[in-house]
Amino acid sequence: MDIDSLLTSDEIALRASVRAFVDTQIKPNIAQWYEDAVFPLEIVPQMAKLGLLGMHLKGYGCPGRSSVEYGLAALELEAGDSGLRTFVSVQGSLAMSAIHRHGSEEQKNEWLPKMAAGLAIGCFGLTEPAAGSDPGSMSTFARRDGTDWVISGTKRWIGLATVAQVAVIWAMTEEGVRGFVVPTDTPGFTATAISHKLSMRASIQCEIELDNVRLPADAMLPKAAGLRGPFECLNEARYGIIWGAMGAARDSYLTALAYSQERMPFDKPLAGYQLTQQKLVDMALEINKGTLLALQLGRLKDAGRLKPHQISIGKLNNCREAIAICREARTILGGNGITLDYSPLRHANNLESVRTYEGTDEVHTLIIGNHITGLPAFR
Template identity: 65%
Template sequence: MKSSPLPSIDLLALDGLLTDEEKEIRRTVRTMGERELRPHLAEWFERGAIPARDLARRLGEIGVLGMHLEGYGCAGTNAVSYGLACLELEAVDSGLRSLVSVQGSLAMYAIRAYGSEEQKQQWLPGMAAGEKIGCFGLTEPDAGSDPAAMRTTGKRDGPDWVLNGTKMWITNGSVADIAVVWARTDDGVRGFLVPSGTPGFSATEIKGKLSLRASVTSELVLDDVRLPADAMLPEAQGLSGPLGCLNEARFGIVFGALGAARDCLETAIAYAGERMVFDRALSSYQLTQQKLVDMALELDKGMLLALHLGRLKDAGRLRPEQVSVGKLNNVREAIDIARQCRTVLGASGITLEYPVMRHANNLESVLTYEGTSEVHTLIVGKAITSEAAFR
């Protein structure tokens, strides 16, 4: 089913808060998504496979890979434009936004923020074009919400580094040309650039997923991976490095999750208008309208929050706990909207003919990655009480 026009659920005239350039970027990504990506999503989701390299090249052509970064072939857009691109991609599928987020806000951002000039020149132009794919190796089987518990190590051996460990749930992992891997060293946590062909490095795709099926998720294994000294990211030391990257990716999710919610709500409104129940359109019943109105209100409130955070980011005033507020609220509301829309569609809502259950399944993963709801709750809790409740 086709999505209804954008203004249909823009109750607060939020379009008026966007610049012409932001609207044009949104239009470009939305048009590409509707024409080139959406027609294939049900099949990709059902097969649990995507043409990742073709997608990366196409996304590079329209300039969304690392679009908020400056130089090295990146578009250098503002944060709101990047957020809107994430929203439009996730309106098609969360897996597509994940591909872009990991490429741009994790792998490319790590190189741009913490890499040497040689590392930037070597990798960023190709990654911006989608010719090279990156992944971000932080999460481990026993170290998700607590990255300080990572077991992957980097040890000096003469002029080289030798890495050993395992990374888990790594988006783009088994199709990546370069992995940004974080490891414990005698000098604290450091980041390393590991080309995929390096001896001892392997990446295996994780199968059997019920969520983010239109996305490549992998396990990385580092078995005595030997790297030259210049493989280390020189400007990142300690957990502030990877956590800085995570804040970039979390910002994209603040917008992205609303795309999935919007697609669900537009689908539910269109379906309710056509579905006849007791000789009347389902949308004419008070209980149905209450569901639709409540969801539209939460969607618009989430969009106001996202835009405000985007303007703060563009002004250089966005704090980590504010990103947590956005991720916590918008993903939580998006998954509630997806579940409620499924009730409007009834049994039709569980099929791949409609995107609602697919979005709901995807949002289960979005709720967890880049910081669980519990972690973001405690980040915000610390901000308002000055008490850390993590341990």
């Protein structure tokens, strides 16, 4: 579809730099990282040098790139692995965005320059064991004790918590949901990595226990009151997913295409059979459509006109299509496709998590349904 003709020279250059990083530093190693279930922290300084941490934020040492540039970076990162894009998303779209959008000047100046430089890692504690799609029912509670706040509760599926220096924790208070900036070395804060995962193995997800974590009054994010605060951050992360899912899909498609051109069943390239070509065509169609959708949403975001239901359209469609593409690509690879020698099944497994976090298919369907009908159907 000649999508490059819709991009500026700066956007293409940014994409090229991230793609080169993924091709040289990630793809040769990702299978082993996935097998060993480790996230390589040694690449964080390189991502900071490329301007990938908080890249869409302005000031406080942040790169200040456009939404489309951030999206293109997310696409290239997820072509390597969803864990890479997730790191950038948790760091920039969640933790840094929460502080940048809702924090005090003191909080911004203390944390954002270090986080943009990769000298501090952040996490975002919203989801709980019994409150995934319904954060309004969270049980983590922050009570006042003199001028201090004391937080107790449990968070689950929190990216990067075991390696983070700062956590943005959302808790119920007597005045409703509020956010808090919590240094992870605060007494009572414990993060434990979740193991035995079948998805997102080259990534870090954790459970956080907050046992009477005592914080000063100025730890609260002053500009975030109610669920609107965390939801605004979630929309930032959802936007990146719209692009990233197409990166996983593209890498799976290209892997299957190359394999089908080299494989010679019955003395003819696999790509020369009609059924294989149908699979490749269907994949290519959805990747082009999904990337055009992401680009349109990026242009709207840069113009300040992107709406929540439009983000849900992108997240729902592109995750759903990307999983189908990765699974179909695996079928072209045959039995070889179930090994880590090839990327499609790894991408498909990762996308099961991506499809779930930042809003399930069901949640985004209801957001779009509410917009179409004017009738909320969440309860």
